[in-house]
Amino acid sequence: MSAPTLPLPPPIFDTPVEAFGVGVKKVQKVIMDERHVLMNADIFRRVIELPYDDPRRKAPLEILYNEFATNLLTGLPVQGVLFKPAKWKEQVSVYMGLPPPETRKSVNQHMIIKGVIRGKVDLHANNLLNSHYATGGGTSLNHNTILGNVEVGLHDAGVPFKSTGSTNGQGTKGTFQGQLPENPSGSSLEKTNKIIPDLVIRASHLSGSNVVDCDLDGANHIVDFKTTRPFTIRQHLYYSWGNSGEKAKSCQQRVPRSYKEARLGAARHAARSERPNRERTQ
């Protein structure tokens, strides 16, 4: 039986000036607490009204439920998470959705990644963070975050799975690479990596789990996450937001083609590597 919830007290300023603060131990705290709830709501309303590609919108929303991130400016420095001066200032700007100080110096300069020009640096460093060619960019961050969330969900539900994130050889990479031809070179390797799924869900033993029938029950599934770049082009965002799933669908339609190409590449490579052996044995 849950405890009865007490009704909230009326706002402190409901009392007239002649009786202000009667029975309140910490008047200042009550005033500020009530004000902060309203200020919080006000800021949130204004953040939601900003355009989708405004970094000031993105910054608070993406850390809304992250207690660690939201305490960046209010928490005390801890030994485990210390920022160097430049990194701290960079982090503050990202937290508030402002242009990072380091990229302010390099706006409109070319991004040269592995010797090739890959666009220009913009004020908010979106191009830099979202570049396909730089490791740790926004796209892979999105991808890994979603994968991590699904893994946590599966783990909590007790559903066995294999993930590409496993580093002990028990993940999907270890399983699938064993089936592929050894030492494929160059672009072939890149293509075969595309075949390796992010997740294998073993749900063949499940039926009617969670009381209701689930589409995933009764079979094993291979899952690959396709992630778009975060918050780059306004039209793209409006498009994907207004027509939820459209962008994901177009990504999904491209998947079979990619798999087919990769499979063909792997098969050709296997055929090439087997031919000389056969000739030699003859």
Place this chain on the structure above:
Amino acid sequence: MRLWPAPPPKFMVTVILVAPSRSPHLVPRDMLQVGLTTKRHATKASAYSPSPEDRARIPAYVKQHYFESTDSATGLTSRHYGIEIGGAAISADYMYRRLWLREKAADIVHKIRLVSKGFAVIDPQSGHAVNNYSLQALGEYIMKVHPASDTVEFASTVDEAMREAFNLCLGVDLLDPAEHTGSNAPDPSLTHDRALLRGCTGGASIRPLSHRPHFLSCLCNCLPLMLDSTGPDGSKTKGFFPNLVNILGKNSFDADNDSTRYSTFLQSGSLITSDYKAEYFKHKDIFEALCHKNPPEPSVSSDSPPPSSHL
């Protein structure tokens, strides 16, 4: 007779004389009689009276604190007398209180700059924490114990120094929308307002002294302690200053009179009364303006914030 075991504690001895007709009490001699000494802090013994005649009767070894000011029009220098008690400037002379607060603000600003610059060079992250939890609180006590109308300049000076300190450690002026948001950007003051928002839990943010209801809170806590009062269970509490009964009203703070406890006080016409009213309505207006902008209907959007989130 000794009130404390030897060695005697090192007390700052302060005397206040507010009754013009009485002769000054020679407190240092009395203190010696009860085992206290003023030798170490002989210069701390001080006295004040608003009347020049009474001040003339104060012995020479008792300090009378004053500030000097020069009239720019006439070039005449005048002295403004007062006394500091418990960290508050007490004087009937407005100029004394103003100059005392100016001096205090300069001290605090010096300390803020010294500490924040030192930290900003070594570790801005720690510097920010020090700004939040230590330096920001330096002016709070003074804001509490002085009439709100006296501390406007003080608050603005300290706020300005705190803003510099925050800028130094954060690397950006969060309170200046023009610096980081172009004029074409929608809602340019969003970052400014977000920086001013203190989280509901877990700490501070940039909170200007002028935004905080220190004085109002202090009055609500202190005024009921001045007079004798009777609690709801009939228990009696002795007041600290029963001679304020004419200003605060007899039995005003009895439990039966909760709904009218400040009625007599509000009609007294004193400086503190007008400041109390002004502060009450100032903070009420802030609250109502926020209520007006955010009507309390529950949001149906899936983007509703969690109740304890601090953006």
